[in-house]
Amino acid sequence: MGPPKWKKSDVIVLTGSTWRQETKNPKTILLVAFYSNKDRLMSQHQDGYKEVASKLKGYAKICVVNCDEQPDLCKQQSAKIGATTIKLYPYRAHDKPIAFRSSRPTTKGLYNFVAKNIPSFVKVLVTARDASSFAETNKNNVKIILVSTKDKVSVLYKSLSKDFRKQFNFAQITQHNTRALKALNKAGLEVKTDGKLPAVFVYIPSMQTTRRYPGRLTHDELHKYLNTLARKLARFKSEL
Incomplete structure (x- = not known):
């Protein structure tokens, strides 16, 4: 199984140069998966992750960072190099991300994780x-x-x-x-x-x-x- 591919999907691929642009709006909710090609977890669940991005389009940004290509960004965000770390950057609190605790990033689990963190007024x-x-x-x-x-x-x-x-x-x-x-x-x-x-x-x-x-x-x-x-x-x- 090769590394995950995100083209032609609603998943946003972040780099060190695009991170600030995508996260500067405090109203935006982001789910970010920091992963390594060596860890097969995201490869196994990439279809489900794409489905979450499609379902939540307009409500939250569903993103990924390849830590093999962006090691400095992953270190800045305290993501484990060589493993998969998934964090949610909530409304008006981008400096306090919330970790996704489950070891299996299923479509339902990720969707519910984001949905419950969308604030209601x-x-x-x-x-x-x-x-x-x-x-x-x-x-x-x-x-x-x-x-x-x-x-x-x-x-x-x-x-x-x-x-x-x-x-x-x-x-x-x-x-x-x-x-x-x-x-x-x-x-x-x-x-x-x-x-x-x-x-x-x-x-x-x-x-x-x-x-x-x-x-x-x-x-x-x-x-x-x-x-x-x-x-x-x-x-x-x-x-x-």
Whole structure:
């Protein structure tokens, strides 16, 4: 079995010259595998690692460093030369990486390791009081509300809340939580559970209206939509 090959995949190959460029944004989450060609672990699991990179594209950067070619970088990052070391560089804490402790870097294990370290700025609305508090807090802020079929906050929604936490307030509510839904509607945030779910609703306080997001619930489309909305709101405020 030869050394792993990363071309035509979503895995980012880092070098001493590209490390700083890829890690300079404190909002970026990186998973980095430092490996040696002599250690067959990454060769055995390269397909799974590529799959993780594909699944988490847009949410985190999945990277590798070949320590045979980049020994200085591996030493700087306290990676064992001749073995495989996998570390996660979390949100706003690149100087405090988190080691992946399992001896087998499976697709599921690596995915869950990254996913649990994506921070969430989503308020989960469980009670009517939760819903009323969300509606009343930062009343001038645009609110993004996900009506979900599940209790758990998804990687997609966590990632969006991370990227747009300064522009919007995020919340999630399950479709069967009638008390919390009624409290939102009573506060003027008209969130409906008819139609296809999950669904995202956008409440714009300056217009006192709630819109249902019309596009697909994919990272690229939602990110583009929220980015456009944030720019429009910033331009509107500057013209006041």
